Amino acid sequence: MYMKKNLPKKQGIKHFEPHSVLYLTGDANYSRIHLLNGKVFLSSYNLKWFAQKWPSFLRLHKQALVNPAYVHHLSVAPTLQSASYVVMQDQVQLPISRRRVSGIVYHFRQV
Incomplete structure (x- = not known):
């Protein structure tokens, strides 16, 4: 399902699983x-x-793409004035855009 990606970097090419x-x-x-x-x-x-290369990753907003296997917690805001976010395994909080909240919640309910 997943393919190793060879990514160019300053010191050469790095292989990522x-x-x-x-x-x-x-x-x-x-x-x-x-x-x-x-x-x-x-x-x-x-x-x-x-x-495009890793379709199982979730796009939270224009600046974040997460591996759903490592989402520790999902916090959905009750109103649009407060922010929804995910907490990753390393305790980093990443915000979810308002337009993507319903899709993210739907994904985790299916899992």
Whole structure:
């Protein structure tokens, strides 16, 4: 299902298994890849590229893509004035855009 991705980086090419990735954050046209072991790598690919290559990852908003296997907690706001977010396995909170909340909740109810 998942394929190893070879990603160019400054010191050469780094090989990533998707199951070792907690989440990705967007930084302009680059992505920061946050791994289970706590390391962070910068990739020249944007989040859209990763979302297409790893379809099981969830897009929370325009700057975050998460591996749902490592979502520790989902907090849904009762009103639009407060923010919904996910807490990842490493205790990092990532916000969910208002337009994507229903899709994210639906995904986790199906699991």
